[in-house]
Amino acid sequence: MANQKTIAETGNVLVAQAMRQCKPDVMAAYPITPQTTIVEEFAKYVAQGRCHTEYVTVESEHSAMSACVGASAAGARVMTATCSQGLALMWEELYIAAGMRLPIVMANANRALSAPINIHCDHSDAMGARDAGWIMLFAETAQEAYDNTIMSVRIAEHSDVLLPVMTCLDGFITTHSVDRADIFDDDTVAEFVGEYVPAYALLDTDNPSSHGNFSGLGGPYFEFKKQQRLAIDASMAVIKSVGAEFSELSGRPFDVVEGWGMEDAEVVIVVIGSSAGNVRHVARGLRAQGIKAGVLKIRVFRPFPAAEVAAALVGVKAIAVMDRSESFGAEGGPLYLEVRSALYDSSERLPVVDYIYGLGGSDVRLELIERVYSDLADIASGSMAPFGMTYLGTR
Amino acid sequence: MASLKDLTHNPDRLAGGHRLCSGCGASIAVRQILLAAGETPLVAGCATGCLEVSTSIYPYSSWRVPFIHNAFENSAATISGVEAAFKGMQRAGKIPADKKVKFVAFGGDGGTYDIGLQSLSGAMERGHDMVYVCYDNGAYMNTGIQRSSATPLGAWATTSEVGKAQQGKIQRRKDLTSIIADHNIPYVAQASVSHWRDLTTKAEKAFAVDGPAFLNVLAPCPRGWRTLPNKSIEHAKSAVQTGFWPLFEVEDGVWRQTVKVPTRKPIEEFIRPQGRFKHLFAPGNEALLESIQVEIDRYWDYIMDRCATK
Ligand SMILES: Cc1ncc(C[n+]2csc(CCOP(=O)(O)OP(=O)(O)O)c2C)c(N)n1
Ligand code: SF4
Ligand SMILES: [Mg+2]
Numbered sequence: 295m296a297n298q299k300t301i302a303e304t305g306n307v308l309v310a311q312a313m314r315q316c317k318p319d320v321m322a323a324y325p326i327t328p329q330t331t332i333v334e335e336f337a338k339y340v341a342q343g344r345c346h347t348e349y350v351t352v353e354s355e356h357s358a359m360s361a362c363v364g365a366s367a368a369g370a371r372v373m374t375a376t377c378s379q380g381l382a383l384m385w386e387e388l389y390i391a392a393g394m395r396l397p398i399v400m401a402n403a404n405r406a407l408s409a410p411i412n413i414h415c416d417h418s419d420a421m422g423a424r425d426a427g428w429i430m431l432f433a434e435t436a437q438e439a440y441d442n443t444i445m446s447v448r449i450a451e452h453s454d455v456l457l458p459v460m461t462c463l464d465g466f467i468t469t470h471s472v473d474r475a476d477i478f479d480d481d482t483v484a485e486f487v488g489e490y491v492p493a494y495a496l497l498d499t500d501n502p503s504s505h506g507n508f509s510g511l512g513g514p515y516f517e518f519k520k521q522q523r524l525a526i527d528a529s530m531a532v533i534k535s536v537g538a539e540f541s542e543l544s545g546r547p548f549d550v551v552e553g554w555g556m557e558d559a560e561v562v563i564v565v566i567g568s569s570a571g572n573v574r575h576v577a578r579g580l581r582a583q584g585i586k587a588g589v590l591k592i593r594v595f596r597p598f599p600a601a602e603v604a605a606a607l608v609g610v611k612a613i614a615v616m617d618r619s620e621s622f623g624a625e626g627g628p629l630y631l632e633v634r635s636a637l638y639d640s641s642e643r644l645p646v647v648d649y650i651y652g653l654g655g656s657d658v659r660l661e662l663i664e665r666v667y668s669d670l671a672d673i674a675s676g677s678m679a680p681f682g683m684t685y686l687g688t689r
Numbered sequence: 690m691a692s693l694k695d696l697t698h699n700p701d702r703l704a705g706g707h708r709l710c711s712g713c714g715a716s717i718a719v720r721q722i723l724l725a726a727g728e729t730p731l732v733a734g735c736a737t738g739c740l741e742v743s744t745s746i747y748p749y750s751s752w753r754v755p756f757i758h759n760a761f762e763n764s765a766a767t768i769s770g771v772e773a774a775f776k777g778m779q780r781a782g783k784i785p786a787d788k789k790v791k792f793v794a795f796g797g798d799g800g801t802y803d804i805g806l807q808s809l810s811g812a813m814e815r816g817h818d819m820v821y822v823c824y825d826n827g828a829y830m831n832t833g834i835q836r837s838s839a840t841p842l843g844a845w846a847t848t849s850e851v852g853k854a855q856q857g858k859i860q861r862r863k864d865l866t867s868i869i870a871d872h873n874i875p876y877v878a879q880a881s882v883s884h885w886r887d888l889t890t891k892a893e894k895a896f897a898v899d900g901p902a903f904l905n906v907l908a909p910c911p912r913g914w915r916t917l918p919n920k921s922i923e924h925a926k927s928a929v930q931t932g933f934w935p936l937f938e939v940e941d942g943v944w945r946q947t948v949k950v951p952t953r954k955p956i957e958e959f960i961r962p963q964g965r966f967k968h969l970f971a972p973g974n975e976a977l978l979e980s981i982q983v984e985i986d987r988y989w990d991y992i993m994d995r996c997a998t999k
Contacts, residue, residue, distance in 0.1 A: 319777035322770060348777035350769060353811030360763035360808065364734065364770025367757050370778055372770075386760055496755040496771055497778065499730035499790060504750035506758035513747045 295545045298476040305436035305468040308475055309375070309401045309461070310335035312443035314345050315483035316399075319370035322350035322361035326380040327413045328465040329403035333375060355380035359387035359398075366396035367505045369495025371447070374398065377465060378405035381419045385426075391458045392427025392522065394506055397450030397490070398458040400428075401443065404567065404618075405465040406654040414655020415465040417566065420595075421619040421628045427522055429459040429529055430596040434570045436473035438593070439463040441544060444478075447487045448536045455529045456493075457522075464568040466655065476544070486543060530597050550594040551602045555581060559588025560611040561670035564603070564633050566592045569616060569651075569658050576663040587667055592629065600636035607637065611674035613646045614666045616686075620650060626683035645673050648683040662687045690890050691725065699724045700753065702731070707751040708743040712918025714908025714925065715740045715824045717882040719795065722822055722904070723754070725892035731791040732757070732771050736764035736800030739831045739910075740824060762804035765812035765821055768794035772817045791896050792819040798839035799829040802865045813872045813901045820895045820902045823865065826910035834913040838863040841933070843981050844965045846913070851968045856977055861984050867995070869903040870939040876902040878938035878947070882909070883925035887936055887948050894940070907934045915964020924963065931959040932989040937996055946996040956985045 303311075310332045313321070323333045340349045350365075352358045355376050366372045376384065381402060391398050402420050406412040420430060429449060433439035439461065446459040463469055478486075494503040509515040530550070537548035554574050556562070563573050570591040577587035590606055592599070607613060615634075617627020624631060626648035634646050649666055652658045666686065672678035691699075702723040709716045719740065723731070732755045735741040741758045744751035759767040772792045778784045794812075796805055801823035809821060828846050829835040836846035842861045845851050849858035870877040875898040878891040888906065895902035907928055909921040916924055928934040929948060933956060936948040957978070960966035969978050 317781070319781060319783070320770065320773045322773065346777060346780040348773040348780070350773045351815065352766065352769070353807060353814070357763060357766035357769070357808050357811055360759055360766035361770030361773065363759050364757060364767035365774040365777075366770075368732070368771040368774035368778075370774035372774075387763070390759060496732050496757055497775055497784065497790065499732070499755055502753060502755045504745055504752055504756040507745040507747040507750060508742045508758070509747045510742075511746060 296478055296482045296543050298478055298544070300474060300476050302472050302474055303436065304331065304470050304472055305433070305439045305463050306331040306403065306470065307335050308436045308440040308477070309443050309463065310339070311477060312440045312483070313373050314339045315478070315480050316373070316444060316447045316487050317345065317371065317484060318347050318373040320350060320362070320365035320372045321347050321374060322352050322358045322365065322372070323374045324352050324355045324358045324376065324380060326355070326377055328405060328469045329375045329377045329380070329401065331469070332401055332403070355383040356387060359384040359391060362398045363387060363391050363394060363396060366391070366398050367394060368497045369492040371490045372398045373400065375401035375403070377403040378407055378419045381423060382407060385423070388423055388426035388428060393518065395456040395525070396458060397456055399443065399446045399450055400458065400460050402460050402462045403465045403469045404462050412654040413465070415467050415618070416653045416655070417619040418653070420460065420462045423460070424596060424628060427457065427526065428596060429457055429526065429533070431459065431461045431594055432566045432592065433461065433463040433468060434568055434591060436468055436471070437475040437546070439468060440475055440477060441540065441546065441548070444483055444487065445536050445540050449529060449533055451490050452532045455525055455532050457525055457529060462567070467568040482543070486540070526597050530599070533594055550599040551606055552591045552593055553606050554589040556588045556590060556606050558586055560586040561667055561674055562588040562590055562607065562610050563614045563616055563663070563666060564590045564592065564629065565616045566595065566629060567618065569618070572658055572660060573616070573663055576660055576667065580667055585667065585671065598632050598636070600632070603633060603636040604640055607644060608640070610644060612670040613644055614670050615646060615648045616666070617648055617650050618652045620653070630683065645680040647673065647680050649686040650683065651686040656687060659687065691893065696724045696889060699727055702753045703744065704751045704753055708746065709739060710912055710918065712909070712911040712921040713739070714826060714882045714910060714921055718822065718824045718906045718908045721882065721885055721888050722793070722892040725889040726791055726793070726896050729789055729791050731793060732768070734758070734764050734768040734771065734794045736796035736805060737761035737831070738797035738800050740795055740797065742831060761800050763808045764794040764796040764800060764805060765809040768792050768819050769812045769815065769817045772819050792817070794819060794821045796821070796823055797830070798823060798825040798827060799837045802838045802863050809869070810872065813869060813874050813903065816900050818900055820904065822904045822906060824906050824908040826908050826913060828910070828913045830910050830913045839865070842984055843969050843977055845968060846965070856968055856974055864988065866905045873942060874901045874903065875899070876938070876940055879905045879934065879936060881907040881925045881929055881934055881936060883922045883929060884936060884948055891938060891947070894938070913965065915967070916962065920962070924959070927959045930954050931956045932985050933959050935989060935992045937992060944995040946993065953989065956982050
């Protein structure tokens with residue numbers, strides 16, 4: 295285990311610190327609440343001469359990701375941060391970054407999407423980008439946001455992967471709250487992430503290569519997409535091995551799904567992000583009352599750990615998925631669809647219900663979570679029929 | 690300034706065999722500009738459009754230099770990123786401190802005047818050491834000749850149609866060169882493929898400045914202009930002689946007409962031979978034709994006024 299220093303900082307400052315420690319050559323970013331303090335903090339490091347990074351203060355998020363694509367294809371280690379409307383404005387470029395196989399690392403400070411305009415947390419922004427070809431990690435705490443950022447660099451740049459990584463942390467809840475975290479010194483991080491050695495770089499001017507070529511005239515577009523699928527599938531093993539190595543260095547556990555009380559749980563909530571802590575808190579209370587409550591936190595959403603989710607839920611009696619985003623017109627939220635699909639091949643047919651909660655920063659009060667567990671107890675006992683999807687806590 | 694002989698010794702960095710139409714002004718512009726860059730290592734970018742789709746069909750590439758296509762509206766932002774990577778990596782010692790690389794971003798008029806204007810403006814304002822080249826053929830040619838804000842007043846395009854109620858494009862052209870000049874960047878110029886010496890000199894100057902430079906190059910399109918492939922250069926020349934396309938540069942804020950036009954010809958000489966203006970010569974359109982001359986005169990006077998030594 296490496297030496298670490300315990301500090302109290304906001305999630306955003308920790309993400310900015312982690313980014314600086316990973317020594318990016320280029321940062322291209324545009325401010326948006328609640329990501330802003332990441333780019334402000336990073337601007338301070340630049341002004342203080344604490345990094346060699348070329349900081350491109352672009353005029354929009356579309357240009358932020360466009361510049362990241364150019365810089366990454368040039369052979370640089372590249373980072374950015376955004377959320378919400380900014381991520382939505384990048385949409386076109388998200389697909390291009392993944393399709394061009396560029397290992398860009400981006401922090402996303404999960405925030406609701408307009409309309410109506412709202413600056414608070416939900417996962418609609420990130421979930422809207424879930425099919426763009428990015429690896430997606432979610433943090434529960436500021437510590438995890440720091441850790442995920444550092445791991446992302448290794449995952450993205452791994453030769454079996456070469457895909458961009460989005461590290462998501464909950465807007466305001468994680469980005470702006472001061473939290474306790476253990477951080478490494480700069481050398482430890484530099485050694486862990488190593489140097490990026492690109493296979494084909496624009497700036498290798500002696501060996502010219504063309505990037506972003508046209509593949510629309512019966513060209514191998516389809517085959518390129520298959521390569522992308524193989525790469526993101528292969529990333530699961532890379533994420534696990536990088537995570538294990540990181541665990542050893544940090545002394546903190548890492549898994550693609552992290553269970554609490556899952557050994558003998560009968561009623562389980564599947565959740566992503568900062569709410570996992572609240573859910574665990576409620577589950578702990580229920581355990582004291584003899585209710586076999588469990589929590590399954592998803593830390594990696596893309597690639598989706600379907601096998602791990604299915605294995606963790608064996609023997610459970612009733613499952614609730616908590617979705618902090620909508621998939622309007624679908625059977626439920628994005629996480630619900632994934633979890634239900636993951637369970638399809640199980641020998642048992644488990645009841646799974648979905649709660650859409652916390653949209654636009656709507657409060658996730660403990661009694662709401664208690665209600666979910668109590669519904670689950672009723673479903674498990676057969677006194678309540680599974681109902682599909684419902685909204686939790688709307689007025 | 691390189692002589693024609695000097696230029697012929699420079700490497701031709703856009704290979705033949707690309708799939709642009711014969712007589713296309715885009716490749717003529719690219720070749721002249723890259724010749725002017727000499728032998729210094731160079732990275733080129735290109736926006737989606739005719740030039741891009743015709744020169745980068747996988748697994749081939751016509752570009753003998755490192756090349757990147759990203760999307761339609763972000764050639765400037767993409768090359769900003771490449772240039773930033775160069776600076777960052779050089780600062781980190783990953784690239785030798787004495788290595789020099791030039792950066793050039795190409796875009797059509799659609800990708801520059803319209804959808805990419807914000808990206809271009811941002812890149813120019815930030816001061817990247819790059820040359821942005823707009824090859825202006827006056828419409829979205831790649832998608833089938835739709836109007837752009839560079840399409841001339843009165844011109845037919847597939848989204849500025851000709852019929853009982855409308856006679857081609859209703860609006861006048863956007864004066865992009867002046868807009869970029871007003872960004873107060875080190876070098877801005879308007880050029881034409883018909884005036885190779887003027888164009889290559891401007892390209893040399895653009896590459897030489899430390900900071901952003903912008904070239905707006907008239908690049909005829911036989912398909913969209915409804916002209917013959919072997920007449921492209923003549924049409925471009927006529928654009929200069931009629932004042933449709935004045936040749937000028939803005940060097941550190943100083944405006945200068947680079948090719949004098951002793952007796953400016955009537956605009957009709959430029960538009961009559963082009964099929965995209967055919968309807969203007971139908972009976973009943975005399976007033977419209979006249980208004981086009983008025984618009985050309987206004988634009989000419991404006992540019993000459995700015996070029997006048999004060
Ligand atoms: C965001 C986006 N909108 C629309 C298009 C479709 N499109 C591709 S090229 C093009 C027109 C290009 O026109 P221009 O920039 O003038 O280049 P030209 O083809 O004339 O050389 C359009 C509309 C696109 N690729 N991307
Ligand atoms: S359509 Fe016009 S711009 Fe496109 S390749 Fe042909 S001549 Fe060139
Ligand atoms: Mg065009």
